[in-house]
Amino acid sequence: MLVIGIAGGTGSGKTTVVEKIVQQLDLKGLNIISQDNYYHDNSQLTLIEREALNYDHPKSIDFELLIEHVRDLKAKKAVSQPIYSFVTHSRTGDYNHIEPKDVLIVEGILVLTHKELLKEFNLKVFVHADSDERLIRRIRRDTQERGRDLNEVLHRYQTTLKPMHQEFIEPSKNEADLIVPNMKQNNVAIDFLTTVINNSLKSH
Ligand SMILES: Nc1ncnc2c1ncn2[C@@H]1O[C@H](COP(=O)(O)OP(=O)(O)O)[C@@H](O)[C@H]1O
């Protein structure tokens, strides 16, 4: 199985880049795992306590479970992935059933920060967009899709998101084999990445 890690700051366009690659790949069997499903549950806390948590620090992710699922899929075992709600900041109690396929893409802001997870990747990609562009995209997305208001997004940006990005996410760019500039539509980078994946598939 070919395992690809795709990181980048919030709003850099990881999900969009993955969608475009998937459209272009000539493949039947591919799984996409988002790090977002592996946030710790925290349902033992009140909603107010959960709202105050730092969701951009590596400790906010259940990497143990994420790595277990990557290894299980590589060993051709199906996994039950928890479903996460950005509205309640906790797991919903429901699960996605994932059967192993030929290619696995693992995407998320912190997937290139964890030493053990890095060992599982055959190809490591970092999607880049400048911080002002990412903040604009984040405001739009979180107010339209994640039930947040402007004050919440800006407060989170200043208190946790920006410092964590500088401390953990930006340095993880050094782990990448490929950096995809995604300030504007970048079909050349998407074509290039698709070619690299197709070539890697031939040698697997
Ligand atoms: N190259 C781009 N140009 C303009 N908008 C983009 C581009 N890539 C992504 N977006 C938009 O930015 C927002 C965040 O993108 P998304 O792929 O969800 O980022 P991420 O998964 O890294 O948080 C989405 O609304 C998406 O449509």
Ligand SMILES: Nc1ccn([C@@H]2O[C@H](COP(=O)(O)O)[C@@H](O)[C@H]2O)c(=O)n1
């Ligand atoms: N309960 C939560 C959990 C995470 N976040 C934010 O999500 C961002 C990561 O997701 P992307 O799709 O943008 O990569 C991260 O920056 C967290 O701040 C949240 O707001 N609430």
